[in-house]
Amino acid sequence: MQLNVRQVLERLAGFGEAVAGSEEARALSEELARLVEEVTGTAPRVVRFPVATWRDEGAIVECGGLRLEARVLPQTLGGIEAGRLVEVHCTTPRCFQHVSPGDVVVARLPEDPDDVTTLYVHALEAGASALIVYDRWPGRFRRIVVSGRWDYAWLPSPAPMPAVHMRAEDGSKLVKLCTGMRVRVEASASIREGQGRTLELLLNEGEEREIIIMAHYDHWLSGAGDNLAGVVSLLEALRVIRGEGVKGFTLRALLLDAEEFGDPMLPAWYWSYGSRWYAKMLSDTELLDQVVLALNLDLPVLRRLKLAATPEVRGLVERLASNTLEFDVEEFETCYSDGYQFAKLGVPSATLYNVEDYVEWYHTDADTPSVPDEVAIIEAGRLAGRVALEAGRLGPKALDYRGYIRVLESIAHEAPLEYRRGVYMLSEEARLALEREDYDGLHRAFRLVNMTLGHCVFLGDYKWDSGGFRAMLAPRLRVVLEEFRRVLDKRVGGPGDVVIPGVEDHLAVALPQPVKLWVYKRGAALTRQFWEALESAFKHAVVDAARSVAEALVEAYEVLRARRETAR
Known part of the structure; x- marks a missing residue:
C-alpha cells in the first residue's frame, strides 16, 4: 500500500485534539490500529496504563x-x-x-x-x-x-x-x-483518572534481538506535525520493513500515548510519560536487554532534521540516509523525546525531529495537514525502515563503537589523567572485542556508558535563565573544565548553576553568582594570591569530576575484560 501522506494526515486529524485518556484519543487509537493492520497484515495489541486526563472546558x-x-x-x-x-x-x-x-x-x-x-x-x-x-x-x-x-x-x-x-x-x-x-x-x-492506550505491534516475535521503532500519537489541538506526521512516518517505515521481511530479529513498533501529558502524579517533567512507563515495564521484565536499537519519530516535518542519538547510532543513521534529508547532529538523545526514556536506560537510541524550525505551528490549531513537508515525512519513515532492517540483520555489529570512543576522546582534551586513562582502557578493550567480534559484549559495555554518562542538564538558574535542557555526556567534568579554563584566563562567566533536572542534582562546579559579581567589579585589582587559590581549588574539582567519570568507563572496561578472559 503506497501511503498518501496528506490523505492519511487529514484522516487522523479529523479525530480532533487527542489528549491521553480522552474519548478522542481512544477513537484515534482504534483508527490507527486499523491502519497498522492494513499496512502489515497484523493487528497491534493495546497496552493500557493509568493516566491523568485533562480537558479544556x-x-x-x-x-x-x-x-x-x-x-x-x-x-x-x-x-x-x-x-x-x-x-x-x-x-x-x-x-x-x-x-x-x-x-x-x-x-x-x-x-x-x-x-x-x-x-x-x-x-x-x-x-x-x-x-x-x-x-x-x-x-x-x-x-x-x-x-x-x-x-x-x-x-x-x-x-x-x-x-x-x-x-x-x-x-x-x-x-x-x-x-x-x-x-x-x-x-x-x-x-480525571483515565486510561492510556499504547499500540504495540510485534513482528517475528521471540527472536533473541529486537528493534524498536516508535512515534507518539496523542497531541494538542490540531497536531498534524506534532505528531501525526511521526505516525505517518512510522507507517511508512512498517511498509518498507514488511516489503523486505522481518528475519532474524523481532520488530517492536509502538504508537505511544501520553507523550504530551498524562502522568497521574502531575510532575513538572510532564512529557514522555507514556514511553517512560513502557520502557520501565520492559526494563522490569528484562526485555530491554535484547533491544539492539530504539528509533523515535517526532516532528519529522522538514527536510532539515535534527538527529539526536547516542554516539554509537549516529554513523548508522547517516550512512543510510538519502540525499533528500539533511541533519544537524546532536551529542546525545534529546531530553524532550520518547527516545530519551530508552537512552537513559542504556539502549542505543535515535530521534529524528525538528521542533526549533516548527515553533510557529508547535502545539497550535494552525498545525494542520497542509503544513508539514510530505516528502520529509515519507523520507524519514523510509530511513527508519532501512535503519531498523540493517540493525536487525547485523545486530550490535551495525553500531559504531569506534565512533563512540572518538566522542569520549574529544572530551578528553585538557582532562586530567584519570579520565584519559579510563578512556584509554576502554578503547583498548573495545579494540580487542572488535577483533574477536564480541559485539554482544560491546553492546553491554556501552549500554553502561549511556546509562552513567548521558544526562540532561539545564545551564543556568531556573528563575533567571531561559532555554531548554541539553543532553550531554559527562556534564560535570565538562562544565568544571570550562570554568577552570576561565580561572586560568583570570576571568569569570558561564552559567550561575548547572542542574540535572528530575533528580535536581546541582553540579556544584560553577562559581556562585555573588563571587562572580564581586570578581567582575574588582577585576584587575584582585590579588595574585586570590587567583592562585582559585586555580588550586579548581584543579582539585577537575580531578574529582574526572575520577567519577573514569569509574564509569572502567566499569564498562571490566565487562569487556571479563568476557575476554572467559573466552580464552
Whole structure:
C-alpha cells in the first residue's frame, strides 16, 4: 500500500485534539490500529496504563465591552478571577517587580514557547490572580503545559492559578485598550483518572534481538506535525520493513500515548510519560536487554532534521540516509523525546525531529495537514525502515563503537589523567572485542556508558535563565573544565548553576553568582594570591569530576575484560 501522506494526515486529524485518556484519543487509537493492520497484515495489541486526563472546558477574557475567546493552558483547572491588567515583557524576576497581589498578568509568548511555565511561576510568586499569554503569530491558539514549581523533581507540581492563551491579534487589542484596567478571566478545565492506550505491534516475535521503532500519537489541538506526521512516518517505515521481511530479529513498533501529558502524579517533567512507563515495564521484565536499537519519530516535518542519538547510532543513521534529508547532529538523545526514556536506560537510541524550525505551528490549531513537508515525512519513515532492517540483520555489529570512543576522546582534551586513562582502557578493550567480534559484549559495555554518562542538564538558574535542557555526556567534568579554563584566563562567566533536572542534582562546579559579581567589579585589582587559590581549588574539582567519570568507563572496561578472559 503506497501511503498518501496528506490523505492519511487529514484522516487522523479529523479525530480532533487527542489528549491521553480522552474519548478522542481512544477513537484515534482504534483508527490507527486499523491502519497498522492494513499496512502489515497484523493487528497491534493495546497496552493500557493509568493516566491523568485533562480537558479544556472553555475560557473567556472580558474588559469593558471586550469579550475575547481564549484557551485554557494545561494543567491548570481554571477559575474566575478579576484584577488590574499588568503587562510584563520578559521572563526574569525584574519584569515582575511591578506586579501586585491580585493583578492579572499579560505577556506575549516567549521566543521559546516552553518558557511560558517560567512566566507562570513568576506570576504565581508575585501573587497574581491569573496569567494571560498571547501568541507571536496571528490566528492561532496554542497549548503549553505549565506547573507550579521551578524545578523538575519527581513530585506533584499542580498549577493552582488560572492561565489562558489568546490569539496574537486579540492579545494586542487587550494590551492596547485594557492595560491598567480591571479585567475578568473566566476559565474552566478538568482532570480525571483515565486510561492510556499504547499500540504495540510485534513482528517475528521471540527472536533473541529486537528493534524498536516508535512515534507518539496523542497531541494538542490540531497536531498534524506534532505528531501525526511521526505516525505517518512510522507507517511508512512498517511498509518498507514488511516489503523486505522481518528475519532474524523481532520488530517492536509502538504508537505511544501520553507523550504530551498524562502522568497521574502531575510532575513538572510532564512529557514522555507514556514511553517512560513502557520502557520501565520492559526494563522490569528484562526485555530491554535484547533491544539492539530504539528509533523515535517526532516532528519529522522538514527536510532539515535534527538527529539526536547516542554516539554509537549516529554513523548508522547517516550512512543510510538519502540525499533528500539533511541533519544537524546532536551529542546525545534529546531530553524532550520518547527516545530519551530508552537512552537513559542504556539502549542505543535515535530521534529524528525538528521542533526549533516548527515553533510557529508547535502545539497550535494552525498545525494542520497542509503544513508539514510530505516528502520529509515519507523520507524519514523510509530511513527508519532501512535503519531498523540493517540493525536487525547485523545486530550490535551495525553500531559504531569506534565512533563512540572518538566522542569520549574529544572530551578528553585538557582532562586530567584519570579520565584519559579510563578512556584509554576502554578503547583498548573495545579494540580487542572488535577483533574477536564480541559485539554482544560491546553492546553491554556501552549500554553502561549511556546509562552513567548521558544526562540532561539545564545551564543556568531556573528563575533567571531561559532555554531548554541539553543532553550531554559527562556534564560535570565538562562544565568544571570550562570554568577552570576561565580561572586560568583570570576571568569569570558561564552559567550561575548547572542542574540535572528530575533528580535536581546541582553540579556544584560553577562559581556562585555573588563571587562572580564581586570578581567582575574588582577585576584587575584582585590579588595574585586570590587567583592562585582559585586555580588550586579548581584543579582539585577537575580531578574529582574526572575520577567519577573514569569509574564509569572502567566499569564498562571490566565487562569487556571479563568476557575476554572467559573466552580464552
